[in-house]
Amino acid sequence: MFELRLVQGSLLKKVLESIKDLVNDANFDCSSTGFSLQAMDSSHVALVALLLRSEGFEHYRCDCNLTMGMNLANIAKMLKCAGNDDIITIKADDGTDTVTFMFESPSQDKISDFEMKLMDIDSEHLGIPEAEYEAIIRMPSAEFARICRDLSSIGDTVVISVTKEGVRFSARGDIGAANIVCRQNATVDKPEDATIIEMQEPVTLTFALRYMNSFTKATPLAEQVTISMSSDLPVVVEYKVAGMGYIRYYLAPKIEEEEEEEVAAHAQTKPKAETKLKVETKPKVEPELMEVAEDEKESKPLAESKPKEEPQLLECHKLDEESKPLVDGKPKVENKLGASTNGEIEIMDIEQ
Amino acid sequence: MFELRLVQGSLLKKVLESIKDLVNDANFDCSSTGFSLQAMDSSHVALVALLLRSEGFEHYRCDCNLTMGMNLANIAKMLKCAGNDDIITIKADDGTDTVTFMFESPSQDKISDFEMKLMDIDSEHLGIPEAEYEAIIRMPSAEFARICRDLSSIGDTVVISVTKEGVRFSARGDIGAANIVCRQNATVDKPEDATIIEMQEPVTLTFALRYMNSFTKATPLAEQVTISMSSDLPVVVEYKVAGMGYIRYYLAPKIEEEEEEEVAAHAQTKPKAETKLKVETKPKVEPELMEVAEDEKESKPLAESKPKEEPQLLECHKLDEESKPLVDGKPKVENKLGASTNGEIEIMDIEQ
């Protein structure tokens, strides 16, 4: 049986609000180490990875590994019925195909339980490489959200450009062009207001603002956001879930025809090459839970990790002109617990 | 002539917001004892009864009994033009077919008057029995509203089940099932937070959430709501209007095929039998104003009233399979002041 209890139920509500717009259905993986989810967004362009470690819960019990397929909008609907101060308990008995959400009001006068049917969702467990990133930006999450929202009213894409001096967000559209520069600033009163840039190499990448704005739904979860970038690697936008884990969003950059130092100049004028998000499924031995458990001890989760000798699982590069998507829908790879799926799956970026 | 003056004009605004969505046109009955309204909702399933006693007004004058037919949405429209702190005066001269709403701003700097034509509305004065209820729940109105709203996202109907321990609200739908249990709790800091259950007999009834959610529009009027239930009687949902009277909503329960102790089990799976709301008009001698005038002295308005030897005027029971509505629209019974109408009117529940 599986049971978890979270006193600060609002955390779970926020987590679901953060991903329900991006992903329709997803498998939650429950193991003794924690509660996690990995899923591509419904247009198969972005990827969400959620981890809530067992230590973060007041009570956590998971007798055997368990995959629960659920519709995220439905979970969110039910969690909306929980008060912000409610204690949330999630239960799944072995052998049943339902999960129960229990909400206890702080006064214990009102106890609600919501039962939901589990779904059978075909999905591979995606391999996400622990890459070394050329630039990592840490900044107030609200500021990042504001920038993405503001730039959306100018254009559809943002060019993020990191130099030693700071990070520049640029957009360009019919009504004009915008540049927002944030300077590194570690000398603030409150650490959550800091903007810190760790840079090995200057990086300039272009992204669809539509997805960035989806990512910023997680802003209420954390004061700070971490944006990790390398040329030709998907950006990672990470929000910590206090004391429990994280939500990470991955998004492949749009490819420029030629690399330009002056990025803003042609940002919207030239058509971007299509971007392919290549995902390889790998044997699911839960390495993610292990690796990430370290990430809160050191505040730079990905930058200083040693280059792994693993294959590059998540990468993006220019598509041949006529290349077609190999898989245009849900990859039909069974991923029962313990089953090793090694097929390579390539997912076409439809309309980023 | 008729004239009333209410310093706390926001009360009247809230009252009209509470009923305008349920009822289109209605007759307001003005007598020396107060200002009242009884009307079925536009689909003839629910019934609203409003009473504002003359003592509640700063000034109240009613020379002779008077029925004013008005469109509630139009009144609400006009009242929206009044500030929340405005003093409201309503005037109707004899022999005219208009009513005037006057709004004085607190500073007296702005005085508005709105004139409205009265309508001739055919409607019987409905007889509402003073029944004895098997269970009466008193709880915070906001909590009741929250429960109805939450359950609406799960299903269309709510099963309300009262036992000594508390009251359970259940719903069931495509995405799952929900149970919300509220325990009796009289030992709270503020009396308006109390949940109190007076129960002679356990009761379980099923209602359409759509109507319940309409009723909760009255939530701003009162901190507490009273829900009175008996098997096979319409539920009464009552909100007090501070110092003046009340709004009561009546709704016939959906009939279960069989009475079940475990209600939730079949809540949504079996089609409910149609419910007929049988209303008998009776000579209008304003007994309601009399009776209800007592209801604030004792806080249990309906429960402890002696069983009356009146005919059961508002009842519901299963319809024969092919029975047709005898009256499918507005009952065409003239109800001029003082005229005694005794025809029996049966109104079909269309699609609760």
Added chain:
DNA sequence: GAACTGACAA
């Protein structure tokens, strides 16, 4: 005081 969210009306 500003921004966000949820509720309501068109």
Added chain:
DNA sequence: TTGTCAGTTC
């Protein structure tokens, strides 16, 4: 379904 509004929160 969308736009607006008010309440709430930070």
